[in-house]
Amino acid sequence: MSAIVTLITGILFGLGLAFSEMTNPAVVIGFLGIFGNWNPSLLIVMASAIAVGMLGYIIKNKQIKPLLSNKWQVPSLRHIDSKLIIGSVLFGIGWGLSGYCPGPGLTALINNPAEGFYFISALIIGSGLHYFQARSGLK
Template sequence: MIYFITLLCGLLFGFGLALSEMTNPAVVIGFLDIFGNWNPSLIIVMAAAVAVSMIGYLISKKQIKPLLTDLWSLPTAKIIDSKLILGSALFGIGWGLSGYCPGPGLTTLTNNPAEGLYFVIALIAGSALYQFQPTK
């Protein structure tokens, strides 16, 4: 059942991205171009996503355990360190240069396969590089 719910959530997420045109890098780059032809639609999409996430989080706080598994899997880190700042900066730079973040970027494999292949290869390479980070 958990796999079906996970698939359903992924499909709903993808549908929302497609419906809001967040799979179109021109829309994302238009949002980031505040001194040019600015497109503020991403603010509405982000606000809706944050609102839905907050509601889900508040509901989860009132439950003793999740519905489909035994334990909660929630982040516990509360510190802002150099890894977080560097990772966030790299994500933002990549997003700003390409107009893709990981979710919408995967849709390029069907929308624009030549460009999508480059994005997915870079996504996998970046994820693999995480394994080689220095440890303390």
């Protein structure tokens, strides 16, 4: 049952990305470029995402445990640290320069294979570097 719910959730997420044109880097860059030809259409996408997230927390607070798991899996970290700030800055720079974040980047492998390949390759290399840096204990 969990796999079916995960599949349905993934399909809904993908349809939402496609319908909102989050898979089109030109639309994303148009939204992020507030000093040029700004395209505010993605405000609806962000507002919808916030609403869904809030709904999730309302449901979590009303139920003792989730329907398909033994416990809620909510991040326990409650403070802002340098890793969060650096990661957020790097994510924002990458998103602003390329117009892709991980979900739409995967769709680019089909929609725009050349850009998708470079984006996903950089994503894998960056994730690998972080993994090995974290395992080695380097700061």
